[in-house]
Amino acid sequence: EVQLVQSGAEVKKPGESLKISCKGSGYRFTSYWIGWVRQMPGKGLEWMGIIYPGDSDTRYSPSFQGQVTISADKSISTAYLQWSSLKASDTAMYYCARAYSSFDYWGQGTLVTVSS
Amino acid sequence: DIQMTQSPSSLSASVGDRVTITCRASQGISNYLAWYQQKPGKVPKLLIYAASTLQSGVPSRFSGSGSGTDFTLTISSLQPEDVATYFCQKYNSAPWTFGQGTKVEIK
Numbered sequence: 001e002v003q004l005v006q007s008g009a010e011v012k013k014p015g016e017s018l019k020i021s022c023k024g025s026g027y028r029f030t031s032y033w034i035g036w037v038r039q040m041p042g043k044g045l046e047w048m049g050i051i052y053p054g055d056s057d058t059r060y061s062p063s064f065q066g067q068v069t070i071s072a073d074k075s076i077s078t079a080y081l082q083w084s085s086l087k088a089s090d091t092a093m094y095y096c097a098r099a100y101s102s103f104d105y106w107g108q109g110t111l112v113t114v115s116s
Numbered sequence: 117d118i119q120m121t122q123s124p125s126s127l128s129a130s131v132g133d134r135v136t137i138t139c140r141a142s143q144g145i146s147n148y149l150a151w152y153q154q155k156p157g158k159v160p161k162l163l164i165y166a167a168s169t170l171q172s173g174v175p176s177r178f179s180g181s182g183s184g185t186d187f188t189l190t191i192s193s194l195q196p197e198d199v200a201t202y203f204c205q206k207y208n209s210a211p212w213t214f215g216q217g218t219k220v221e222i223k
């Protein structure tokens with residue numbers, strides 16, 4: 001059974017760094033792209049970027065380029081999304097999803113709250 | 117970048133009604149179009165990919181059509197459990213932009 005399990009909710013202060021994770025199981029992790037999607041409170045879905053764990057090829061949305069870093073450790077079948085300096089506007093639910101003709105499997109989401 | 121525009125932004129229909137949601141791409145994307153359903157407080161769920169292919173396990177009352185720039189998601193007979201927001205997404209090339217969503221409610 002394909003599963004993507006994300007790390008737990010985070011509460012951070014502005015300016016802090018953060019790395020959240022997404023662990024894949026039940027399929028060959030290195031053979032499928034993994035994407036990240038942001039959903040701000042009460043808003044729609046925003047595609048942030050995507051990584052191919054097999055060779056770490058990464059693509060970013062122009063809206064998120066330079067704002068976040070997407071990475072993966074194929075040895076532990078885990079993808080990451082990280083910030084070096086959080087802002088209050090980063091408060092959102094973040095989903096990872098497996099990419100195979102669109103996003104066919106999704107993680108449960110990680111709620112990130114940034115507040116002073 | 118290609119923009120995806122959905123219409124309407126919201127709709128209210130009766131149980132049993134036929135519901136149609138449209139998604140327009142600002143440039144041609146062939147059939148690289150997916151539809152997702154997101155129920156309140158839940159994770160998005162893939163309904164349709166390649167514009168018209170139903171994901172396994174999705175009820176047959178859902179269907180998709182279109183190619184190029186204009187696409188449609190149809191619910192043939194709206195059910196109470198279909199209350200949700202529906203998103204289209206293009207995936208021919210990065211960025212895989214989503215539409216802004218269509219909220220479907222029961223009248």
